[in-house]
Amino acid sequence: MNKEFEQQESNINGEGFLPGLAIDTVIFGFHDNQLKVLLLSYKNSSLYALPGGFIHDNEDVNQAARRVLESRTALSDIYLEQFYVFGDYSRYDPAPLKTIMKARGYEPPHDHWLLKRFVSIGYYALVDFTKAVPAPDEISDSCDWYSLDNLPLLMQDHRQIIDKALETLRSNLDQKLIGFNLMTDEFTMGDLQSLYETILNKKLIRAAFQRKMLGLGILERIAKKWTGGAHKAPYLYKFISNKVPTEN
């Protein structure tokens, strides 16, 4: 779903789009020591869904994914990566989209292109929670962050898509140093450790974690952060951006 939905709806043959192929994007953010994903809710529906969209017939697939991402977060230059194609026949279920269209007062023909079988390419994005501005469009009620351990009921197989995205993020975390894309510009070592612990779902050893991160040589120490706590103030760090993967 994207801003062009009205055109897509009345365009019953899907003219201008690649047929049967969709994009779903798992947009991860990190806030309050919790991993979050950006979800939409549809008007007149209790269904939540991942931001997604379709591919113009003269557009690169990766470019389409970036377009979807930017339309939802108003961010560019974001870490974005394909992770899996969801193509089981059992995904095929025209009911939810039919419901959405009917709720909008539109009665789609039987062979409307949006009611056919779709294969979906899964992407995940890592964004700075504080910079993303969740933007709903005309067919969605809301576009908001939801904590991963408290997700609402999701449309179709979107729950499995999120699970697979998280699994991919987890296994790429150490190898690719992509975690920094989820941090704010400045952060403490505690913040960073908390992010790693949340993604990997396990406690890490503080001393070893700090030693390793500093040893990577991609952190620059800025200043101290007075939190107001009755204890030594932590340093703030920023990461040296040209040493960390952002765009592919």
Next chain:
Amino acid sequence: MNKEFEQQESNINGEGFLPGLAIDTVIFGFHDNQLKVLLLSYKNSSLYALPGGFIHDNEDVNQAARRVLESRTALSDIYLEQFYVFGDYSRYDPAPLKTIMKARGYEPPHDHWLLKRFVSIGYYALVDFTKAVPAPDEISDSCDWYSLDNLPLLMQDHRQIIDKALETLRSNLDQKLIGFNLMTDEFTMGDLQSLYETILNKKLIRAAFQRKMLGLGILERIAKKWTGGAHKAPYLYKFISNKVPTEN
């Protein structure tokens, strides 16, 4: 391309198939200390290509990939995994397929489904070279193994697809212990090390490699292998299959 090509050719609207979506499979084997891939050559054409195919409109995408793989190697229960979707607009080039069809004496209509833009889902498979039986079909001259460091000229972006597959294999090798799928049933430690060295494209330290492999606890020592060489005979090993990932 698969055995049903004649039907696909005369079926100008692609009835029964998902439109615009294809599968390309990089089938890896290992022989003579070299990585090999299975390639087809088309009749009346100098073009080589990856084994590929299309998805039935009532078939899982992963199942379709397995069907393609089995039709080319006569093997089942093979390690097979999605690795990337190739969806750039610049891939779109109807010329090669047009040439192939014309060479078969078939003049396709302008809007033949096979001449439209395709997005291709890349899979890679790891097979035991000694067990796979390369099988061409009626539109291919040949179906044979080619050494990775001596590939013929390939159709479209198939060369990039192979490169990306190798990159994925390389980065998954240690983590997932999938290398064993490329070995014969019984092998020496030297064979295994040679495989790793070839995939990773670097020399490994013999003592450390052996220690690590034995430490994994997935190898069973069988017997000695008398090679005829004037030296100590190496042991043969087989891997304890229920400890190694094969199918997903």
Next chain:
DNA sequence: TATTATTGTATCATTATGTTACAATAAGGT
């Protein structure tokens, strides 16, 4: 000024990996 919690880092322990060395041994030659 004492108390408190947290941070940064040093220190040592443990594990993993790199490196060297060497005994075991299966041909082949004499």
Next chain:
DNA sequence: ACCTTATTGTAACATAATGATACAATAATA
């Protein structure tokens, strides 16, 4: 039979990475 040769299996030690503990430094607050 015995010596030579190349390769294997593994021990032994060196170095690097990680786990675990300890402790000084230090911002609040009382």
